[in-house]
Every structure is written in structure tokens, then in C-alpha cells.
Amino acid sequence: MSINRRYTPNFAPGEACLLGMDFSYVIPPGVGIASGTLHFFNNLAVPIPADADFVVGNVTVLGRVLYCPVGGGSEGKDYQVLWTATDTDGGIWPRTALMLCAPTS
Numbered sequence: 001m002s003i004n005r006r007y008t009p010n011f012a013p014g015e016a017c018l019l020g021m022d023f024s025y026v027i028p029p030g031v032g033i034a035s036g037t038l039h040f041f042n043n044l045a046v047p048i049p050a051d052a053d054f055v056v057g058n059v060t061v062l063g064r065v066l067y068c069p070v071g072g073g074s075e076g077k078d079y080q081v082l083w084t085a086t087d088t089d090g091g092i093w094p095r096t097a098l099m100l101c102a103p104t105s
Contacts, residue, residue, distance in 0.1 A: 006097060007097060010101065010104050012102070012103055013073050016070070016071030018067055021066050021085075023085045023095070026093055027064060027085065027093060036085045040080070041080040043080045053074050055072050056069075073101035074101055075101055075103070081098070083095050083097070
């Protein structure tokens with residue numbers, strides 16, 4: 001993912017791959033990640049849930065990063081990708097990235 005929190009390259013419709021989000025820049029040192037979730041929304045002025053557009057696997061914690069296998073998507077849609085990490089102290093850390101679903105070159 002680039003510095004602007006948009007996944008690059010675009011996510012091709014029907015593609016299946018592993019997505020991730022690094023939480024090391026927000027969760028304090030010495031605190032780990034206990035669990036995480038992943039949800040999709042259409043990127044609109046009023047976001048609409050779009051979880052049905054994707055097949056989402058189990059979220060895995062590896063160090064201070066959340067990973068999840070994802071497949072699906074609808075061509076031409078821009079999605080908000082909402083990751084939520086729960087740390088080992090009980091803190092909740094929601095972070096949103098953007099992902100365009102379009103054919104890649």
C-alpha cells in the first residue's frame with residue numbers, strides 16, 4: 001500500500017489475493033494485536049456496506065500487521081477497506097484505506 005493509504009495496483013475484479021494493514025505506526029510499542037476484522041464499504045459520501053461483493057477469509061495477526069485473503073469485487077467500484085485491530089490492552093484501532101476494483105495492466 002502506498003503512503004496515501006490506497007492499495008496499488010488496482011484490485012482486479014474476481015481476483016483473489018492477500019490484503020494487509022500495518023498497525024505499527026499507531027499502536028504503542030510494547031502493545032500487541034490480539035485480533036482484527038476486515039469490512040468493505042462502497043466509497044461514497046454516505047458509505048454503503050459492500051461485504052457481499054467480496055469473499056473474505058479469516059483475519060490473521062502477524063506481529064503488528066493484519067492479513068486476510070480476499071476475493072471478488074465489482075469492476076469500476078471504489079471501496080473503503082476498513083481494518084479494525086483490537087490490541088492486547090483492549091484498545092480498538094479502526095483504519096480505512098481505499099481500493100479501486102478495475103482491470104490491471
